[in-house]
C-alpha cells in the first residue's frame with residue numbers, strides 16, 4: 001500500500017508513470033462501487049472538485065467532510081479518523097493545516113492516504129504542474145522553472161518534483177520568506193540543485209516557466225498587510241515575463257489574488273496556462289488514484 005504525502009514519496013519512474021496514466025482515456029474503474037473519504041480543514045475549489053470528479057470517473061463515490069463536521073484532533077484524533085475512514089472508503093484524502101495530521105492519518109489508515117495540501121506540501125498540485133509543463137514543451141528535459149514569491153507549500157512540492165524529474169528550479173523571494181532548512185534538505189535529497197536568486201529579474205532570465213502563488217497562504221490572512229508590502233517587488237507583470245525565454249509560459253496554482261502576485265495582463269495574457277493547469281488537477285488525480293489502487297498499473 002502506498003500513500004502520497006509529499007511528491008518524493010514517488011520515485012522518478014513512478015512519477016512519470018502517473019503522468020502517463022493521467023493522459024490515458026481507458027483507465028480501469030478502480031473505484032467501482034467504492035468510496036473516497038475526503039477531509040478538508042481549509043477551503044478548496046480546485047482540489048475538492050477535481051478530486052470528486054476523478055473519483056466519479058473511476059466509478060467511485062466521493063464523501064467530502066468539512067472541518068466543522070470532523071474536527072481532526074479536536075472531536076476525534078487523526079489516528080481514529082484514519083482507522084474509521086479506512087472501513088468506509090478505498091482511499092482517504094485530507095487537506096490539513098499541520099502536516100503531521102496527514103502523516104498520522106496515513107500511519108493509522110489501512111488504505112492509501114493522499115495529502116490534498118498541508119502547511120508543508122501540495123503534492124497533487126505538483127503533479128498537475130509537471131503534466132502542464134510536459135504537455136507544453138513535449139518533454140520535461142532541459143526545462144527551467146522559476147518560482148517567484150513565497151517559498152511555501154506549493155513551491156516546495158514543485159521544487160521537489162523538479163529535482164525528481166531533473167528540471168532546473170530557481171526561486172526568488174523577499175528576505176525572510178525563504179525555504180526553511182528542512183525544506184531545502186528535502187529539495188536537495190530529491191536531486192534539486194535549487195538556485196536561490198533574490199533578484200526576480202535575474203531569477204526569471206531565460207526561464208521557460210514563471211510560476212507564482214499567493215503572498216499569504218490559508219491561515220496567514222492576518223499577515224496580509226505586512227506580506228503585501230514585503231512582496232511588492234516580486235509581482236509577476238509583463239515586464240518580468242519579458243525577461244523569460246521566448247517560449248516561456250506562466251503558471252499559478254490558483255486562487256489568484258489579481259494585482260498582487262500577478263497582474264491581470266499576465267494571468268489572462270498569451271503566455272498564461274493557468275486554466276489547462278487547473279484542469280490537469282482532475283486528470284492527474286485520476287492517474288494518481290488509478291496508480292495507487294491498481295498495482296497492475298505500476
Ligand code: CP
Nearest residue numbers: 044045046047253254
Ligand atoms: N490550487 C489549489 O489547490 O486550489 P484550491 O485551494 O481551490 O483547491
Ligand code: NVA
Nearest residue numbers: 152154217218254255
Ligand atoms: N499556498 C497556498 C496554496 C493554495 C492552493 C495556501 O496554502 O493557501
